[in-house]
Each structure stands twice: as C-alpha cells, then as structure tokens.
Amino acid sequence: DTEVTQTPKHLVMGMTNKKSLKCEQHMGHRAMYWYKQKAKKPPELMFVYSYEKLSINESVPSRFSPECPNSSLLNLHLHALQPEDSALYLCASSQREGNNNQPQHFGDGTRLSIL
Amino acid sequence: EDKVVQSPLSLVVHEGDTVTLNCSYEVTNFRSLLWYKQEKKAPTFLFMLTSSGIEKKSGRLSSILDKKELFSILNITATQTGDSAIYLCAVYGAGSYQLTFGKGTKLSVIP
Numbered sequence: 289d290t291e292v293t294q295t296p297k298h299l300v301m302g303m304t305n306k307k308s309l310k311c312e313q314h315m316g317h318r319a320m321y322w323y324k325q326k327a328k329k330p331p332e333l334m335f336v337y338s339y340e341k342l343s344i345n346e347s348v349p350s351r352f353s354p355e356c357p358n359s360s361l362l363n364l365h366l367h368a369l370q371p372e373d374s375a376l377y378l379c380a381s382s383q384r385e386g387n388n389n390q391p392q393h394f395g396d397g398t399r400l401s402i403l
Numbered sequence: 404e405d406k407v408v409q410s411p412l413s414l415v416v417h418e419g420d421t422v423t424l425n426c427s428y429e430v431t432n433f434r435s436l437l438w439y440k441q442e443k444k445a446p447t448f449l450f451m452l453t454s455s456g457i458e459k460k461s462g463r464l465s466s467i468l469d470k471k472e473l474f475s476i477l478n479i480t481a482t483q484t485g486d487s488a489i490y491l492c493a494v495y496g497a498g499s500y501q502l503t504f505g506k507g508t509k510l511s512v513i514p
Contacts, residue, residue, distance in 0.1 A: 292445075319500060330491055330504035331446070344500060378445065389495050391437055391451050392502060396444040 291315055292395035294379050300401045303369060309398045311362040311379030319343075320362040321392060322354060323378040331378055331394075337362060338384075369402045376400075405430045405496045409505035416512055420482050424508045426492035427474040434495040436468055436475050437502065441489045449477070449490075482512045 292313045301307050311320065319338050323331035336344035337356040345354075351373075353365040362379055376399050380392040406429045416422055428436065435453045439446035450459045452468035452475060459466050463482075468475045479486055489509050493502040 321500070330493075330507055333501055336500045338500065389434065389499060391448045393448060394439075394445040 292379055292381055292393055294377075294395035294398050296398055297396065298399050298401075300403060301366070301369065302403050303371075305369075306365070306367045308366065309364040309377055309379075309400075311364075311395055312360055313381040313393070314360055315381060315383070315393070316359075317381035317383045317393075318359060319382045319384055319389075320356065321380040321382075322352075322362070322364050323380065323394075324373075325376040325378055325397070335364075366400075369400075371402050374400055374402045405494065405503040407492055407494050407503050407505035409490075409492050409508050411508060412506060413509040414511070416482055416510070418482060418484060418512055418514050420512075421478065421480045422482060422510065424477040424479075424490050424492075424510070425474065426476070426505055428492075428494045428503075429473065430494045430496035430503065432497035433470065433473075434499070437493045437495070438466055438475075438477050439491040439493065441491055441507070442487075446491055479510075482510075484512050484514060486510060487512045 295310045322334040325331045334348045335354045340356045355363040376397040378397045379395045382392040383390040410425045437451045438449040450466045455470040463480045466477045489507040491507045492505040
C-alpha cells in the first residue's frame, strides 16, 4: 500500500455519466498531481496543484475538471468522457524545498473504463 | 523539448544475473533524475540523483548519474523474480514541477 490513497480502484462509466476520482495524502506535501497512463506507456502529466492552486494544466480537455479542496485532498471530476479516455489515472504528491522538487509519490491509481 | 531515452526497452534475464539499465537525457536546466519501479499499479520511488558520480544504493539496487555525459544507470545484482517490473527513468528540468518520463525498461526475471 502507498501513502497516497486513491478511490475508487476501478470505475466503469458511460459517456454521459458524471463521476469523480479522489486522492488523499497525509504526508504534508504541498504539490499534488494528476497523471493519465495508457497501457505500456509512461505516465502523462495532466494537472499540478501547488499550495492548493492550479499551477499547470497540460492542455487537458474540459471534460476533466480538477479540484483541490484542501492540502490533503485532490479530486478529478469527469463528465462526458470518450472511450479513448479509458486509462489508469494516477495521483501523486511531492514536497518542495526551495526551488528543488522532492520525489513524487504515487497512488495505486484508478483504472477507468468508458463504455 | 525535454527528452529521456531508456535502453533496452525490454530485457529477459535468469535469477541471479546482474543487470544494468540505461537512461540518457536532454533536458533544459536539469535539476534531478529519478528512478521508479512499476509493477501492476503505482510507480514506486527508488532513487533521486542530483550530483554526478555519487552512487546511491539500496540493497541489491544501485544507481549513479553522469551529468557531463547526460546519463544514468540502474544496476540490479543477484536478480530475483520479484524484480520483474517496468523501470521508469524521469527527470526534473526547467518546468519545475514536471517530470519528463522515459518509455521504461521492462525487466523479466525467470527462475
């Protein structure tokens, strides 16, 4: 088990559904990330939150909507997804010390299937 | 554009063998290089390297960085079946929160 907890572990949804992915960490990290990982590919960065503010949006379609309610929680709201959005969605967190990034620690991911 | 290249892309070895995985990079404003192990789920952090020539070691795994030649290696000695995984190399560059990942090396250790 990792120190970054993601729920649910698996999600199957239709293209018209609205659902949310949740991520929680209690390591005091102030940077949190969403990644998308397709089979046999490395993780692709989607969003970065730094001190609860959206810092990076890697041109992600608006059908993905991130939210950071507090320093421990990160959500990803999903609406009107397409079959090609089926993937493993990973959450990660890291600490910053000055200008230096510390390692990102990943959750086990949510395996999302769009019907 | 930042680039990380890993080799080989896949490798099959017998238990007890020693393996060396390679990672080269071209990154603007290099900050650090990280190694992760990914089995079925989360990438698990192994090492972070920031300085050239200083070996980091954890059990049978070790890694070293060469900032002049822009590469790193990950060594695994006396491999076990539990070492079977994809090993990801990633670099922090100028985009300070962004890790640029290589495609990974898939290691299979057979009994």
